[in-house]
Amino acid sequence: MACCPSPCRRDNVLAWLLCSDPSHVLEALGVLCALAQESRRALVEQILRESSRKQCAVVLTTLLRSPDPWLCSSAAYIFGALLENEALVQELQEWTPGDNNPVGLLAQLLARDDPNTVMYSAGAVASLAESSEGRKWLLKRDDICRQVLDHLPQLLENIRDSTVNSAALILARLCLCEVACQSLLSHSSAADTIKRLVQCLGHGHTDTAMNAAFAVGRLCGSELGRTLILAEAREHKLVSSLQTLLCKEAGPDAGQTACFALSCLATDTDGHTLLLDSPSFPSVLDGLFQLLLRKEPDCAWFAAMTVKVFVSRPSGVLRVRQHRLLEQQLQSLSSCPFLGLELQEEVNGCLRKLQRLPKPFPVRVNRLIQGSYAVTWEPCVPESGLEVTYSLLNKDSILYCGPMCHMTIPPSLLASGKTLFLQLKLSTSDGDTSPCSEPAVFETEKVRQRPGPPRELLVIGCTATQVRLRWIAPEGEVKPKKYRIFRENVLLETTGELGVIVGGLSPGTHYHLRVCAVGPGDMLGPGAEVQVHTVEFQDHAPSTLSVAVLGRHELHISWGAPVVPLGRLFNYEVRINGSVAYLGTERVYTARRLSVNTAYTCVVTAITSRGRCQSRPITKRTARCQYYPNRQVPVQTANPAKAIKEPSEVSGKVRKPPSSLGRLPGLLHTPSQPEDVAQATDGSRILSGPTHHNHKKGSNSKKRTVEPVAGLQSGQRPQKTADTNENPGSVSHKPVRSRAELDLLTSHSLCQKHTLLRAKTNPGMVLPWKAQKGEQQDKGRFPLINSHSMFATPLTVTFCTEQKR
Known part of the structure; x- marks a missing residue:
């Protein structure tokens, strides 16, 4: 490269910076630092006019790697001026990609031992974070951002005030971005950084305290940041440090920044309590009052906004009301005709919260159904949120004092019959008392005393x-x-x-x-x-109704007494299919002579002195008829010879009229029973089997066959069976159908002894037979039918008589 023009001046300083001679470069750096110190804006404008600014940026980036502290610090100082311009920031991102990134080199210089290098590097990073493009460039590289955050705690407690100010400025400008706030709070050094930041609020340098206050206000917007700040607030006197910024000597900008931090801190309940409990809170109100007195609209707006946050809770209302001058200044501003719209809105919001209790409306008196009187009034809900206490007065005497909006006039006043002058007065805990309402004149009637309870x-x-x-x-x-x-x-x-x-x-x-x-x-x-x-309705009716089927013609009905009898019990009424079948006091009944395979609905009603209570109906069906084949087994009689009688005796019996025929004792015959079944008084059955007549020559006898059916229970009807004739030549006849024929057969002397055939198994059958009158009775035991033969095959018992020709 050709030798640079001499001497080095402002107009050719970039040419000297690009010279290969190191002495020229040193001299150019000195001129550039002087220009930056004189006017950073003028330096930036000069570089933007040069066509070789890209080469100059590359040279300055190279100098940041120099081991010479003066070269590094000078280059960092010049970069601090250049990075304030957003256009140069965009161009630097294009000119220095990758490892030539000056931001990464500046972050590394923060760890140098040279104080100047650290100071100028911190200033350059703060300049980079001022613009949105610079913050994006810094946050784009996570490694570079972590390096900056790692060094912030040490920078905030540096011995040089300018370095501390630059570190606080870096935090304040990074907190403008929500992403940067989250990165800061999630970093491992977040607690140490916020601790040093709260300490900086009390820094002697106003700019440092302002930067720290702005960063504190921004970090209070997140729950984690607010928690970390409140943890350090009492130890490092956060409220008193912010109160110092509010004083008149700090300047309007410092006061506005302090108002911003106080309002952000008081938004949370814990922060609001911290401020009110601080001994410096009265001085904070004094500082806000001084800002309201300033002519700058911005100062008054920040002060009114902070007061509005304080009075957002009832406890803040009570404390602000104690500062009379502050409230009076707000009222004075509200009446100013030249007040801006935004400031007017904040001032009016404060005054609505600080408003005193209004005069209440008159009370209302209503007569109750019991004869007493109730007094009611409108509730008062002030915007301050303070709890209102209502006092009802009768002239000078207090009838009621409390939070409710109604009361009942005591009987002592009603019994006196005097005229009452009822007035209502409101009050709050801070001593605020409303005027009394207009009196409600009420003339009571002399009321007699009420009776006591039964x-x-x-x-x-x-x-x-x-x-x-x-x-x-x-x-x-x-x-x-x-x-x-x-x-x-x-x-x-x-x-x-x-x-x-x-x-x-x-x-x-x-x-x-x-x-x-x-x-x-x-x-x-x-x-x-x-x-x-009340009891269930069914508790009055007969309980546990049960219906059991007994064969084909009977139902056994039983029930219990009502659980809760309704009056005095008279009778129980049993209805079967709607017809009354039983009326009495017993709780069991057997219905007989029912039809085969028929459904019957049974209902039991309890008839009492207080009405009738009917049980739930139960429906049961009687058994079906079953048919079995007629199998005959010959059985030997005890004495066949005695069973033979003269034909004349039999024919004589036949010629008698039906009225003179002998009958079985206790024999019942009803149309509902089959013709071949009769029922004795003891409940046993008499079966009339088919009669066989043998018409062969030399034989004049007739047979009667009685067949018990296997499985038939006592009292059940056997099924009709067809006649069986073992002789193919014999003629089958129908069974006896008429009553005369049945009486004829039963009255005839079929056997000389009273024979009872019983099956001892269950089910079984009893067959009673009456001996001929005048014949000898067998008083011994009745013969038994073997149970095995009873179930194995049907049993046929044959009695024969011979007739004389």
């Missing part, structure tokens, strides 16, 4: 729909004229007796009943209360 209220009876109550008259001189019964607040009955029946209730429901005595003048006394639960 005694020993009892439930003496309870059904599904009714409750019977009983009580004793109340004590005292006032005798009740009548009683009123309430369900909840609904009047149900009015009676003059000492008992009542409350009807129209629902089964299985809980009720709250109250009985009140009514005295003279319809004065309703206090009530006696009772809880009652």
